[in-house]
Amino acid sequence: MYVAVKGGERAIENAHAWLAEERRGDTGIAELSIPQIREQLSLAVNRVMAEGSLYDPDLAALAIKQARGDLIEAIFLIRAYRTTLPRFGASKPVDTGAMACDRRISATFKDLPGGQVLGPTFDYTHRLLDFKLAADGEVPAAPSRDADMGEVPHVTEFLNREGLIEEAPKEDTTPPDLTREPMEMPADRALRLQALTRADEGFTLGLAYSTQRGYGRNHAFVGELRIGTVPVEMDIPELGFAIEIGEVTLTECETVNQFTGSKTKPPQFTRGYGLVFGQTERKAISMALVDRALRWEELGEDNVGAPAQDAEFVLYHADNMQATGFLEHIKLPHYVDFQSELELLRKLRREAGADQLQEAAE
Amino acid sequence: MTEYNFAYLDEQTKRMIRRAILKGLAIPGYQVPFASREMPMPYGWGTGGVQVSAAVLTPQDRFKVIDQGADDTTNAVSIRAFFQRTAGVATTTSTGDATVIQTRHRIPEDTLSEGQILVYQVPIPEPLRFLEPRESETRKMHSLQEYGLMHVKLYEDISRHGHIATSYAYPVKVEGRYVMDPSPIPKFDNPKLGDMAAIQLFGAGREQRIYALPPYTQVVSLDFEDHPFEASKADHPCGMCAATDSYLDELIVDDAGGRMFVCSDTDYCEARQAAGHKGKDAA
Numbered sequence: 001m002y003v004a005v006k007g008g009e010r011a012i013e014n015a016h017a018w019l020a021e022e023r024r025g026d027t028g029i030a031e032l033s034i035p036q037i038r039e040q041l042s043l044a045v046n047r048v049m050a051e052g053s054l055y056d057p058d059l060a061a062l063a064i065k066q067a068r069g070d071l072i073e074a075i076f077l078i079r080a081y082r083t084t085l086p087r088f089g090a091s092k093p094v095d096t097g098a099m100a101c102d103r104r105i106s107a108t109f110k111d112l113p114g115g116q117v118l119g120p121t122f123d124y125t126h127r128l129l130d131f132k133l134a135a136d137g138e139v140p141a142a143p144s145r146d147a148d149m150g151e152v153p154h155v156t157e158f159l160n161r162e163g164l165i166e167e168a169p170k171e172d173t174t175p176p177d178l179t180r181e182p183m184e185m186p187a188d189r190a191l192r193l194q195a196l197t198r199a200d201e202g203f204t205l206g207l208a209y210s211t212q213r214g215y216g217r218n219h220a221f222v223g224e225l226r227i228g229t230v231p232v233e234m235d236i237p238e239l240g241f242a243i244e245i246g247e248v249t250l251t252e253c254e255t256v257n258q259f260t261g262s263k264t265k266p267p268q269f270t271r272g273y274g275l276v277f278g279q280t281e282r283k284a285i286s287m288a289l290v291d292r293a294l295r296w297e298e299l300g301e302d303n304v305g306a307p308a309q310d311a312e313f314v315l316y317h318a319d320n321m322q323a324t325g326f327l328e329h330i331k332l333p334h335y336v337d338f339q340s341e342l343e344l345l346r347k348l349r350r351e352a353g354a355d356q357l358q359e360a361a362e
Numbered sequence: 363m364t365e366y367n368f369a370y371l372d373e374q375t376k377r378m379i380r381r382a383i384l385k386g387l388a389i390p391g392y393q394v395p396f397a398s399r400e401m402p403m404p405y406g407w408g409t410g411g412v413q414v415s416a417a418v419l420t421p422q423d424r425f426k427v428i429d430q431g432a433d434d435t436t437n438a439v440s441i442r443a444f445f446q447r448t449a450g451v452a453t454t455t456s457t458g459d460a461t462v463i464q465t466r467h468r469i470p471e472d473t474l475s476e477g478q479i480l481v482y483q484v485p486i487p488e489p490l491r492f493l494e495p496r497e498s499e500t501r502k503m504h505s506l507q508e509y510g511l512m513h514v515k516l517y518e519d520i521s522r523h524g525h526i527a528t529s530y531a532y533p534v535k536v537e538g539r540y541v542m543d544p545s546p547i548p549k550f551d552n553p554k555l556g557d558m559a560a561i562q563l564f565g566a567g568r569e570q571r572i573y574a575l576p577p578y579t580q581v582v583s584l585d586f587e588d589h590p591f592e593a594s595k596a597d598h599p600c601g602m603c604a605a606t607d608s609y610l611d612e613l614i615v616d617d618a619g620g621r622m623f624v625c626s627d628t629d630y631c632e633a634r635q636a637a638g639h640k641g642k643d644a645a
């Protein structure tokens with residue numbers, strides 16, 4: 001006996017209640033606090049801020065807690081919240097040259113003004129599980145000294161002075177905003193960079209890696225990688241001048257890539273660029289490599305058909321909100337379309353079967 | 363819920379969407395790009411339809427949501443609850459009583475009337491997408507009315523299978539101009555698209571497109587003279603209400619593969635049962 005399925009509403013409510021219980025886990029174990037997540041899972045927080053396109057460590061930590069540590073789900077919570085926020089205005093462009101760097105390394109020069117600063121990096125750690133952490137996470141204070149307050153100029157500026165690298169001319173036009181305008185092709189570099197900085201880290205990493213393995217190789221040197229804080233300034237109409245409204249941590253990667261030249265221009269290195277919220281260096285380096293690969297056309301390179309060269313492919317598939325939503329929607333009922341396929345297939349099979357019988361009879 | 367604006371979206375966003383809708387109505391079948399927002403439900407789960415509904419709903423509306431024809435499927439329940447919370451509008455499951463109907467994959471069986479709006483959730487708005495993956499190319503093809511590729515595809519179906527092997531999301535031509543994807547409705551529903559008294563709006567959130575059919579628009583399913591379009595359904599009456607003119611879901615009812623067929627449009631089926639129609643499987 002068939003009874004039409006009812007009670008979807010109650011099923012949903014119960015599922016949500018169960019989810020909340022599972023999120024909390026064993027109540028005999030202390031609950032995670034937002035500050036704990038913010039302070040101790042800060043790289044997860046950074047990823048959520050970067051791909052969520054919203055710089056707010058506390059909200060990102062809350063999202064991670066609510067999402068049970070599923071970072072894409074956390075990014076989703078942040079993005080959905082972000083769209084409801086009113087927009088007061090736009091900040092002035094940040095000056096990464098004036099960054100207070102925690103980390104600044106160059107793979108192209110052994111030493112340079114501002115120096116090499118390793119900062120808090122996993123590089124050179126031996127990836128051995130530290131069982132001490134399982135018992136007691138307390139660590140002695142790291143040695144410190146006063147920061148050098150000297151300038152930390154961009155490495156590419158040195159190359160630029162000699163004309164060894166392509167110019168990156170200053171652009172004062174307002175870039176397009178992919179959160180306010182539908183993305184349309186062809187996308188200029190500003191729009192591509194905007195899409196890449198919030199792109200899925202895994203997707204961007206995979207694409208960047210593919211360029212290193214020959215799918216659109218552009219031979220990148222990390223000219224410079226810097227992580228630190230920059231002040232954010234905004235013009236306040238009532239005041240008539242800009243004031244500092246806060247600071248954000250950014251990761252910036254500038255790559256120095258294989259050179260190009262032509263009859264009219266002597267050979268020069270080219271640039272790839274990555275800039276991402278938070279300490280997110282894997283993402284920033286990946287972004288720079290993909291940015292460089294996407295520039296094949298303006299640099300007069302061949303399109304070798306590599307995925308990372310294909311702006312439409314990259315930009316339409318890099319957003320993990322779009323990807324995960326559409327991928328997971330196939331969990332939704334498709335009874336109706338499936339039924340129509342069933343009928344078509346039965347009809348085709350019936351006719352094929354009939355034909356075969358006829359052939360056999362002949 | 364007072365933290366959010368009426369129907370969730372802020373007024374600027376709604377205005378932007380309304381402009382896209384108006385443009386869509388002015389150019390039937392043309393896909394209008396719009397700055398789709400991240401919604402609190404995932405892309406692919408009806409965000410396009412939800413944004414269109416949010417932009418057209420008024421406090422006086424009566425809102426109905428169906429998924430696969432049914433009011434009580436989980437995602438329909440979820441979307442209806444969303445607008446109950448954020449817009450406080452009255453909801454209904456009755457097709458006739460609703461002023462705005464958001465749908466996924468079906469057109470209701472009851473004929474819609476003037477003053478009603480049917481909002482479709484659209485996954486892939488581009489009818490040429492699986493013939494040409496590049497948006498820059500397909501937009502060019504539409505502007506040049508270059509639809510040969512689509513006819514070749516339909517022809518190849520016939521030469522391979524003896525029939526056009528598309529059973530849902532069956533492409534249509536609107537007012538002799540744009541080839542349009544009607545969203546993944548079964549082709550059984552295609553004849554209802556044309557000459558409909560209600561406004562039909564199509565929202566694709568992830569793909570950032572809105573398109574529309576104003577009332578009484580000419581909509582023709584693509585076909586060939588010697589292979590005319592044929593709307594098809596399971597060749598059974600409904601097991602519950604005995605309707606012979608409705609689209610049917612097939613259910614497996616026992617371990618021996620026993621099947622029954624029942625209307626996918628739950629409101630239609632229930633109304634018929636209430637009027638005394640009884641199918642062979644009804645209690």
